[in-house]
Amino acid sequence: xxxxxxxxxxxxxxxxxxxxxxxxxxxxxxxxxxxxxxxxxxxxxxxxxxxxxxxxxxxxxxxxxxxxxxxxxxxxxxxxxxxxxxxxxxxxxxxxxxxxxxxxxxxxxxxxxxxxxxxxxxxxxxxxxxxxxxxxxxxxxxxxxxxxxxxxxxxxxxxxxxxxxxxxxxxxxxxxxxxxxxxxxxxxxxxxxxxxxxxxxxxxxxxxxxxxxxxxxxxxxxxxxxxxxxxxxxxxxxxxxxxxxxxxxxxxxxxxxxxxxxxxxxxxxxxxxxxxxxxxxxxxxxxxxxxxxxxx
Amino acid sequence: xxxxxxxxxxxxxxxxxxxxxxxxxxxxxxxxxxxxxxxxxxxxxxxxxxxxxxxxxxxxxxxxxxxxxxxxxxxxxxxxxxxxxxxxxxxxxxxxxxxxxxxxxxxxxxxxxxxxxxxxxxxxxxxxxxxxxxxxxxxxxxxxxxxxxxxxxxxxxxxxxxxxxxxxxxxxxxxxxxxxxxxxxxxxxxxxxxxxxxxxxxx
Numbered sequence: 001x002x003x004x005x006x007x008x009x010x011x012x013x014x015x016x017x018x019x020x021x022x023x024x025x026x027x028x029x030x031x032x033x034x035x036x037x038x039x040x041x042x043x044x045x046x047x048x049x050x051x052x053x054x055x056x057x058x059x060x061x062x063x064x065x066x067x068x069x070x071x072x073x074x075x076x077x078x079x080x081x082x083x084x085x086x087x088x089x090x091x092x093x094x095x096x097x098x099x100x101x102x103x104x105x106x107x108x109x110x111x112x113x114x115x116x117x118x119x120x121x122x123x124x125x126x127x128x129x130x131x132x133x134x135x136x137x138x139x140x141x142x143x144x145x146x147x148x149x150x151x152x153x154x155x156x157x158x159x160x161x162x163x164x165x166x167x168x169x170x171x172x173x174x175x176x177x178x179x180x181x182x183x184x185x186x187x188x189x190x191x192x193x194x195x196x197x198x199x200x201x202x203x204x205x206x207x208x209x210x211x212x213x214x215x216x217x218x219x220x221x222x223x224x225x226x227x228x229x230x231x232x233x234x235x236x237x238x239x240x241x242x243x244x245x246x247x248x249x250x251x252x253x254x255x256x257x258x259x260x261x262x263x264x265x266x267x268x269x270x271x272x273x274x275x276x277x278x279x280x281x282x283x284x285x286x287x288x289x290x291x292x293x294x295x296x
Numbered sequence: 297x298x299x300x301x302x303x304x305x306x307x308x309x310x311x312x313x314x315x316x317x318x319x320x321x322x323x324x325x326x327x328x329x330x331x332x333x334x335x336x337x338x339x340x341x342x343x344x345x346x347x348x349x350x351x352x353x354x355x356x357x358x359x360x361x362x363x364x365x366x367x368x369x370x371x372x373x374x375x376x377x378x379x380x381x382x383x384x385x386x387x388x389x390x391x392x393x394x395x396x397x398x399x400x401x402x403x404x405x406x407x408x409x410x411x412x413x414x415x416x417x418x419x420x421x422x423x424x425x426x427x428x429x430x431x432x433x434x435x436x437x438x439x440x441x442x443x444x445x446x447x448x449x450x451x452x453x454x455x456x457x458x459x460x461x462x463x464x465x466x467x468x469x470x471x472x473x474x475x476x477x478x479x480x481x482x483x484x485x486x487x488x489x490x491x492x493x494x495x496x497x498x499x
Contacts, residue, residue: 137336148305160428168298172336195427237454238430245426 004200005046005193007267008274016263016270018078022064023264024048026080029067031090033082035129038122039090042097046197047089052268053174053189054085056250057182061260091135092142092173094126099146106150107214137176145169159217163198170194185249192242196276199239203232204283233284240277247272299397299423300347300354308401312355319348354395377407384415393422410440417449429453 009017027048031039055062063081080086101123104116131139148165151157167190174190175183202218206225209216222228232239247269254265301308304318322344324330331337380399387396397419400412417432433450440446 137334140331140334140336160431163427172339176335235430235434238427241426241430 002044002046002197004197004204004276004279005049005271006275006279007270008278011274012267012270013263016267019263020048020052020267022078023052023080023267025067025069025077026064026082027051027086027089028069029079030082030086031094034087034133035090035094035126036122039094039097039126039129042093042123042126044093047093049193049268049271050092050174051085051089052264053186053250054088055083056253056257056261056265056268057174057178057186058085059257059261060085061258062264087133088135088138088173088176091130091133091138094123094130095135095139095142098123098127099142103146103150138173141169141172141176153215156220157217159199159202159221162217163195163202164191166198167191167194170197185253189246189249192246193272193276195242196239196280200276200280200283203228203239203280229284236280236284240280243272243276299394300350301398301401303343303347304351308398315348315351319344350394354398374407377403381411381415384419388415388418388422393419397423410436410443410446413439414446414449417453421453426453 007017007020012020024043024045028040028043031043054060060083062083064078065081066076067079069075069077098120101116101120105113105120107113108116127139145165145168149162152161152165170193171187171190175186178186202216205214205216206218206228208214210219210225218228218232219225222231250265250268250272254262254269257265299308301310304315304322306315306318310318323341326337326340326344328334328338328341380403384396384399387393387399396415400416400419403412413432414436417429417436420426420429420432430450430453433446433453436443436446437450
């Protein structure tokens with residue numbers, strides 16, 4: 001479910017790559033401070049994107065500081081200082097990790113879910129810390145989505161229903177607490193990105209789910225992973241279009257941003273216009289010798 | 297954009313009792329008394345109330361576009377379904393997107409031909425759901441490949457904007473064309489300068 005929202009680094013400026021990494025470091029520190037030290041192991045770059053977009057919609061004038069990294073003890077890193085967007089992103093990945101583990105335990109057998117069972121107590125603690133921080137709405141939004149997804153999967157729901165459910169969750173999370181004028185745009189960005197994540201994850205897991213006879217909405221629709229991949233390659237544009245829509249919204253908002261957020265906006269635009277389609281192409285390519293797809 | 301039926305989690309052909317029951321269950325879950333201060337619960341409550349009111353209005357014929365066909369799906373008459381599709385087109389033209397959607401969804405699966413998928417594609421376009429619109433136009437085109445209208449609609453929605461290949465990191469005047477770097481003139485000058493200094497030293 002993670003690792004599909006990343007930039008196309010070849011087209012980023014060096015200063016933007018550094019800013020992106022400092023945002024990740026800032027998110028890691030925020031999670032360590034507000035949730036738990038252990039929560040940092042669950043962090044992925046997808047949440048960095050979420051934090052960046054939140055900062056764009058909130059028009060956060062962020063600051064940076066120099067800090068020592070827990071994972072790179074001898075290096076001092078430039079990190080973005082703690083702020084509301086980082087706090088929210090930390091809470092989201094903590095609660096989402098908990099519910100994903102619960103979902104894995106429910107779906108998989110005892111042996112397969114052993115790793116998830118071992119991690120569950122830590123994730124449960126993370127969720128409790130997030131709730132204590134006042135993020136009850138985050139918990140409600142995510143648990144609603146998980147409930148609806150489980151019901152849809154049980155009834156053989158289509159990829160449209162499932163991806164829109166996940167998109168709906170991301171939309172609500174992204175617009176939480178924003179000013180009214182930003183809510184609709186924030187929801188649309190979250191919705192399209194959430195849809196993309198779900199579709200990309202389902203496409204990526206096609207062969208694995210076919211072997212293990214696990215639920216996959218594309219397998220349900222097309223019967224086999226080969227048929228599904230052929231259809232997805234033809235319909236690639238309809239999956240990629242969503243991230244274009246989200247990018248267009250951010251592009252419109254760019255002119256309203258303070259200059260300090262331009263680079264942050266460029267990073268988000270790069271991810272949506274270039275990074276996500278590149279990831280999708282890599283998933284659909286499946287040719288390990290391909291030199292065009294950045295994924296291989 | 298979600299339809300009122302999707303918000304309540306019911307089918308458009310659900311009975312009034314089923315809709316009321318779904319509404320009550322959701323209202324109990326998101327009621328402000330049980331979720332004091334929750335922004336999400338308050339928003340869901342507003343959505344649910346608006347969805348329930350909209351369905352009530354549609355079913356009592358108060359909303360624009362008039363009659364509600366949902367629940368009367370047992371026509372068993374092909375002509376009736378043709379009339380329903382025609383009425384759905386009229387609803388769409390009049391701006392009653394949800395009425396058109398409700399009408400189309402009440403036509404049984406076995407009677408959903410290419411035209412049905414085509415009109416459905418337009419409904420989803422109006423609901424800003426391009427993914428589903430693309431699928432419906434695709435279905436219409438594959439069911440009736442000779443129809444120009446369906447083919448045009450499918451090709452139009454399938455052609456992607458050039459955003460991916462043309463976006464090169466923003467409207468930045470310092471973008472460098474391939475094979476050249478803005479540093480090249482400076483580094484060239486530096487090299488020349490160093491070479492000149494070297495040559496001066498030698499001679």
